Amino acid sequence: MSGPRPTEINYHQKARSMDLTFDDGLKCEMSAEYLRCFSPSAEVQGHGPGEEVLQLNKQKVRIERIEPIGNYAICLHFDDGHNTGIYSWETLYRLGKNREANWANYLDRLKQAGHTYETSED
Numbered sequence: 792m793s794g795p796r797p798t799e800i801n802y803h804q805k806a807r808s809m810d811l812t813f814d815d816g817l818k819c820e821m822s823a824e825y826l827r828c829f830s831p832s833a834e835v836q837g838h839g840p841g842e843e844v845l846q847l848n849k850q851k852v853r854i855e856r857i858e859p860i861g862n863y864a865i866c867l868h869f870d871d872g873h874n875t876g877i878y879s880w881e882t883l884y885r886l887g888k889n890r891e892a893n894w895a896n897y898l899d900r901l902k903q904a905g906h907t908y909e910t911s912e913d
Contacts, residue, residue, distance in 0.1 A: 794884065795884050796813065797883065798813065799811065800857070800865070802854055807851075807852070807853055808820050809822075811887055813884055813887075817884065817888060819888065819890060821890060823852050823853055824849045824850055824851075824852055825890065825893075825894060826854070826867060826878070826886070827846060827873060828846040829886055830867075830873060830876035830878075831876045831882050832876035832877075833875070834873070834875055834876075835876065845900055845904055845906075847901075847906060850909065853870045854867050854868065854870075855868045855870050860877055863880060864878055864879040864880065865877075865883075
C-alpha cells in the first residue's frame with residue numbers, strides 16, 4: 792500500500808481529540824466531533840455524490856474504542872453508537888491535512904440547512 796502511514800495515533804479522552812503523526816512528517820489533531828461528522832461510512836457519506844447526510848449535535852461525542860483493521864485502517868467506536876466507518880490511512884491523512892477547510896465547509900453546510908452551531912463547554 793502506498794501513501795503516508797501513521798507512525799503514532801493517540802486519543803486524548805478528556806480533550807476528545809486524536810493526534811496523528813504520519814511517516815512523511817504530517818502531524819495533525821482531530822476532534823472526535825470532526826471525525827464523527829466526516830465518518831467515511833455510508834450512513835454519513837451516502838452511497839454516491841449528493842447523498843451525504845449532515846451530522847447534527849455531535850459536539851459532545853467521544854471515541855470509546857479504536858479497533859485496528861488489518862494494516863491499513865482503524866474503526867472508531869463512538870459513544871453515540873456509530874461504529875461503521877473504516878478510516879483508512881489515506882482517509883485519515885486527507886482528513887488531517889484538510890481539517891480547516893473541511894470544518895469551514897461543514898459549518899457553512901449547517902448554516903445553509905438552517906442550523907446554528909454551539910460549541911460544547913465540557
